[in-house]
Amino acid sequence: MPELDDSFVKVAKVHGSLAWHSHDDEDELFYVLDGCLRIEMEARTVVLNRGDAFVVPKRVRHNPVAEQACLVMLIERKSTLHTGNAITDKTRSIADQLRPV
């Protein structure tokens, strides 16, 4: 996985609803490579289409939802837990995320 200082550049295929969560200390960048991703937040929802980018600020609770399969580039600090403190059946450790597919 490419590294950018203390961040990873991740590419993920997502489908469905991830989990409501937040990151205490880390902003998180979403960039949609293909498809459509909805990011639900408590104050508003943003809809990202291919080519759209959005930064979820630290401490903002959010839930990424892809109605159809969606390809996303994420830039996350290495310390970021991708579902925050929420543990769901979609939670993957960094070791799992680093495993070649």
Place this chain on the structure above:
Amino acid sequence: MPELDDSFVKVAKVHGSLAWHSHDDEDELFYVLDGCLRIEMEARTVVLNRGDAFVVPKRVRHNPVAEQACLVMLIERKSTLHTGNAITDKTRSIADQLRPV
């Protein structure tokens, strides 16, 4: 300009050759939104087309070249000088880069 922790997410229209330079302490991510960007390095050259991303590691001397106008998303730490220690007529301060166009 969107912020991602201690980085800026920049979108730049580039054309021509920037300058040979390096960054002592910062990796730099290039993501081509439109067009084609060549990144010359001493050991090799990479050619990035639309949708391609590349991280130039810290301390690697590089020179971005766009034969035609090219739209690039950059993720750079706030401390990053975009032409490193090289000062050219294309060098812009962060204040200049932050000015709305």
